[in-house]
Each structure stands twice: as structure tokens, then as C-alpha cells.
Amino acid sequence: MAAWGEWLAGVRGVLLDISGVLYDGGEDGGSPIPGSVEAVARLKRSRLKVRFCTNESQKSRGNLVGLLRRLGFDISEGEVTAPAPAASLILKERGLRPHLLVHDGVRSEFDQNDMSNPNCVVIADAGEAFSYQNMNKAFQVLMELENPVLISLGKGRYYKETSGLMLDVGAYTKALEYACGIEAEVVGKPSPEYFRSALKEMAVEAHEAVMIGDDIVGDVGGAQRCGMRALQVRTGKFRPSDERHPEVKADGYVDNLAQAVDLLLQHADK
Structure with a gap:
């Protein structure tokens, strides 16, 4: 061609x-x-x-x-x-202390971040950790902040594994955006x-x-x-x-x- x-x-x-x-x-x-x-x-x-x-x-x-x-x-x-190492740097630069809604496999990327008294939420593809309890906790953290910050590691709708298509982080990010009336910052x-x-x-x-x-x-x-x-x-x-x-x-x-x-x-x- x-x-x-x-x-x-x-x-x-x-x-x-x-x-x-x-x-x-x-x-x-x-x-x-x-x-x-x-x-x-x-x-x-x-x-x-x-x-x-x-x-x-x-x-x-x-x-x-x-x-x-x-x-x-x-x-x-x-x-x-x-996205995870990039997000960790952004958090440090902006003095943000994250509440993490992420998969256990990526938590180590945030070991150097202060997570006391969170003033933002970081959401990633948490897999099985996307329970109602965990989503609601992230929602509560955001709603308690005067200026809520939601950082999403990507915003994909779905991805492919050998077993088939899998729901991605974007759907859960959209849920928090809708519930809190905010727009996520996408890293990735x-x-x-x-x-x-x-x-x-x-x-x-x-x-x-x-x-x-x-x-x-x-x-x-x-x-x-x-x-x-x-x-x-x-x-x-x-x-x-x-x-x-x-x-x-x-x-x-x-x-x-x-x-x-x-x-x-x-x-x-x-």
C-alpha cells in the first residue's frame, strides 16, 4: 500500500x-x-x-x-x-498524601510517599480490591476534602487477558467522578x-x-x-x-x- x-x-x-x-x-x-x-x-x-x-x-x-x-x-x-512511578513523583512534588485504591502488586511504588492524613485519592486497576467497601472509603476521603484531588493511573475501559476481556480502572474512576462531582487527573x-x-x-x-x-x-x-x-x-x-x-x-x-x-x-x- x-x-x-x-x-x-x-x-x-x-x-x-x-x-x-x-x-x-x-x-x-x-x-x-x-x-x-x-x-x-x-x-x-x-x-x-x-x-x-x-x-x-x-x-x-x-x-x-x-x-x-x-x-x-x-x-x-x-x-x-x-504511571505508578510517575504518580509517586507528582505526589511528592505537590505535597500530596494519598489514600491508595490500588492493587497490592503496585503498592511498593508508593513506599516513599507519606500516607498519613490523606489529602487525595490515587486509584488504579485494583482488581478484586474494587469492593463496595473500598470504593466507598475512597468516596468518603474525597468528600471530606475541601479541594478533593482524584488521581487515576490511566482511564482505560477494559483490557485483554488470556481468559477474556477485563473491566479496567476507567469505569471505577468514572463512578468516583460522578459521585463526588469532580474530574480525575489522569497519569498515564x-x-x-x-x-x-x-x-x-x-x-x-x-x-x-x-x-x-x-x-x-x-x-x-x-x-x-x-x-x-x-x-x-x-x-x-x-x-x-x-x-x-x-x-x-x-x-x-x-x-x-x-x-x-x-x-x-x-x-x-x-
Whole structure:
């Protein structure tokens, strides 16, 4: 397709979503999407800069990288942009003391934060911890504050595991927004600050980068609003209706990461 050459010409950096692009998670740790391990290796052997961008908020960045390495991916912790460590820094900078509604697997990212007398709520994909009791406690903390602050690690609607689609943090964030009459601050995709942080780490400009993700809104729409190009893979949470989304249209659709890498290595950085 001749248009690929135009869309991908001049790309110097590639941002890769993790869940649904590299692998599908699951109770057993999950499994790589066919062809993705070698696709990452090919990218890293090329002249293109690579950054992994995730909204994963059930695992610490270290545990996520450990899992990916066990699955065969060549990846280091320093190559990953994730919302929990970024949120921890924001809390420190602003003097915020969080009440955490998060998964136990990510609590270690907030070990250096003061959690006494909370003056904000941080919500992430808490999984089974999204009970009425825990949601109501977060609601009560917010309602007791004169200036309530709700920080959400991403705002995804759902994601894909090997067992099927799973409800994501966005639904619970919306519930607290509605109940408290506030708007959450999003740390993670599709926040512009998230993408700018990743671009800064790569030392490339937005117009020189392409995002590859499975989420038409969080990955594709978020990246495009920052001036990046974006490809959507037909793996992970992809649904055929995404190609007819009323507001977001990817620059291109590919069957999987392996096909995306084939196109990038053929046309990018020309």
C-alpha cells in the first residue's frame, strides 16, 4: 500500500504499548502474542529508538519487566514509562498524601510517599480490591476534602487477558467522578503529559514518533493529540468496530506487532 511510505517516512522513534501488543496477561503470567518477541528484537537491532509505554497498574515496573523478560522479551526497567512511578513523583512534588485504591502488586511504588492524613485519592486497576467497601472509603476521603484531588493511573475501559476481556480502572474512576462531582487527573495514557514524558526520554520530537497500541482511544487517540502518528494492532483489546470509531481513526491498522515492525523497517527513517 503506497500510503504506508508517506505515513511512516521520517519516523525515528517507536512507542510500544505492552498489554495486548507484546503479550496477553493472565493468572499464569500470560503469554506472548505470536511474533512479538522477535518483532521487539528486530526493532532494537534497527536504528529506531524504542520506548515501552504502559498503563499497567497491577504490577510494579520491576515486576512487569521481570515477567516480560521471562516471556523472552529484551527489555529493561529503564526503557519503560509507567504511571505508578510517575504518580509517586507528582505526589511528592505537590505535597500530596494519598489514600491508595490500588492493587497490592503496585503498592511498593508508593513506599516513599507519606500516607498519613490523606489529602487525595490515587486509584488504579485494583482488581478484586474494587469492593463496595473500598470504593466507598475512597468516596468518603474525597468528600471530606475541601479541594478533593482524584488521581487515576490511566482511564482505560477494559483490557485483554488470556481468559477474556477485563473491566479496567476507567469505569471505577468514572463512578468516583460522578459521585463526588469532580474530574480525575489522569497519569498515564491518554494524558498528553504521559506521552511527552516518553518522547523526552527518547529524545525525539512528536512528529518523528509513532505509537503502536491496541487501544483506539488511549493509545491511538492520545498519541495523535500529541502530534504523533499511531498504528492500531488487531490484537489485545482490538474490536472490529474500532476501525469505525466516530472520533478516532488510526493512521493505519495492522494485524499484529510483527506486521507493524515489517512496515516500519521498510519505510521509517527514510
